[in-house]
Amino acid sequence: MDVRDLLDPAQASKLLAWMQGRALDLLGALLILVVGLWLTRRLLRALDAGLARANVEPTLRGFLRNVAHPALLIVVVIAALTAAGVPTTSVLAVLGAAGLAVGLALKDSLSNIASGVMLIVLRPFRAGDYVQAAGVEGTVEQVRVFQTHLRTPDNRAVILPNSMITAAPITNFTANPARRADIAVGVGYDDDLRQAREVLLRIAHDHPRVLREPEPKVLVTTLAESSVNLELRVWVPTADFIDVRSELVEAVRIRLIEHGLHIPYPQRDLHVYHHDADGRPLVDLLARVADDGEGDDPLRANPPVVGAADRTR
Template structure:
């Protein structure tokens, strides 16, 4: 018991010294200082976030009045809001007394690690930015991308969404979209149709061409400039191939082609122009019967 008395006495003295130190702290001043810092940081964050939102909405309206594409405008608005919000957070931390220099270095190192881990995702983001800025197509366009044909539903940061004509949704990574061939049928106002039809070798070829041109010129969806053209394209096995070329507006292309094909069939039938089926000539050769073998 006597051995523990010196240690107990020392511990008692340390406790007394600690209580004196705590009593010596200006708690009211400390609370006032840190309370003001916290209040200032909260006010800076709330006010900065409100201003960031107002700025983003204002930028969206300005871009809309300037005729900027809605997808590009939304992307720029989100980027501007994110950048301003980061600046607001850093300002609030500075007001709180937290050094931001080391935090920037930490964020840089963390960003490098995340970038290496999310390399594929970042490539999709970069490709999405290219699609939004360069705009090879926009929402509502009729396109063929990576062998998939459909209407562009939405261009997102990571993906492009297509709706096919049999009502399937195809989701393509943006990195794949930017590295493959893109066919945009909606980029130009007119689209050419090609209708190939076979005419019998014994039919009036000139009359058949005149009928094709008459049908195309009389259709309301076919434009006059450039004018329709009918050309002889091939001497096939069973028929002479005529091809009709005519330009229509993009929205009318499918219906106009169907109606013109039907009109060609009716017009040819009414004017005695045949559309022959594939034919083959079969030649049968009879060989001499084998010599009779002598009976044994």
């Protein structure tokens, strides 16, 4: 089909004349486009290889590649349009207006992108870390531009928008090689406090995975109603934290019982006196109640003295 069949003769003549005058420019633009696309692929491969040699984590490498790829394509297309004689100023103006409209329509998504950039650049956590973010605890599997993937201890996959993560405090439990385990222990008021401290320290020193530095400590934290509360503080490798803490709690229970120390629990003892306030035996009052059957209750007129006390056995 001839171009002149689609356009009127005047327009077709102008278009053909323009193409004949710009033939070299169009050829140059096509060459720039082909070479530019080839160079873009080579540059992206070189960027990825250089980041890998620099030991940049895969998440950050992927993000930089995703940013560099469209940026290079835009440069190549603008260069080709300029070589073809197309005024790029108007093209850029149209792209800017379109970008503004898209930005207003996708402001929430852009917020996630900005948060993803912050997470990837600042790196408060990385893949493999165990964190608490936006109220969710789990192991980080992936950090992407829009969302972060977590795996909870019960094997649930949780996908969090990045804007939710950066809007709340982030706790990284595996950021440091060691963590402190605090174990609360209560002993009775009648127990030997020094002996209890020695038993707890011996438990800590006997455990093979408890670190020697910083040294384990036992602190007296509270004089409670039913017990004297102690706290065993030990430092353990982060990777072993849950297992070591569980083993220490079990050892505390066993060793305290072996040494005759009691782990108290609230208990109420009632002390009932056998005489009323006037010194008369309560047995006589009870007998009078049984004999009278009806009438005034002598127990109401002379209530017994009853004492109650909370103590720990």
